Amino acid sequence: MHFGIAHSSCSEVEVDSPLGQIAIRRSCLQHIVEKRQDARERYVRFALDTLTGPLEIWRVAYSDCSARLAFIGAYESRRQMLVVVNI
Numbered sequence: 001m002h003f004g005i006a007h008s009s010c011s012e013v014e015v016d017s018p019l020g021q022i023a024i025r026r027s028c029l030q031h032i033v034e035k036r037q038d039a040r041e042r043y044v045r046f047a048l049d050t051l052t053g054p055l056e057i058w059r060v061a062y063s064d065c066s067a068r069l070a071f072i073g074a075y076e077s078r079r080q081m082l083v084v085v086n087i
Contacts, residue, residue, distance in 0.1 A: 002044045003029070017051050019069070022085055043081065049073060050081040060084075 004013040005026050012025040032041055050073030058070045066087075073081040 002048060005029075015048065015051055017071070018054065019057065022051060028086075046073060046075065046079065046081040047083050050083045051085075054083075 003015075003024050005011070005024065011027070012023050014021045014023050016022075032044065050071050053073075054071040055074050056072045058072070059067055060070050061067050068087060069085040071081075071083040071085065073083075075081070
């Protein structure tokens with residue numbers, strides 16, 4: 001709901017980041033709720049805030065020669081957020 005894709009007919013939404021538009025796809029969010037005991041969905045607002053106003057953004061190389069963007073957020077509540085974006 002906080003990402004703006006609460007309705008089942010919406011498969012993705014775009015958000016503005018410092019590097020331009022980022023598509024958030026419903027199909028890529030399953031890991032947030034797959035472990036109900038972890039209640040990861042409570043961190044969605046931090047993730048969205050990290051995408052739109054990160055402290056730092058790093059380009060990270062993977063062993064398969066691909067790269068991803070790591071958006072890093074830091075918060076006063078001693079929480080940090082890392083959002084990985086597939087390029």
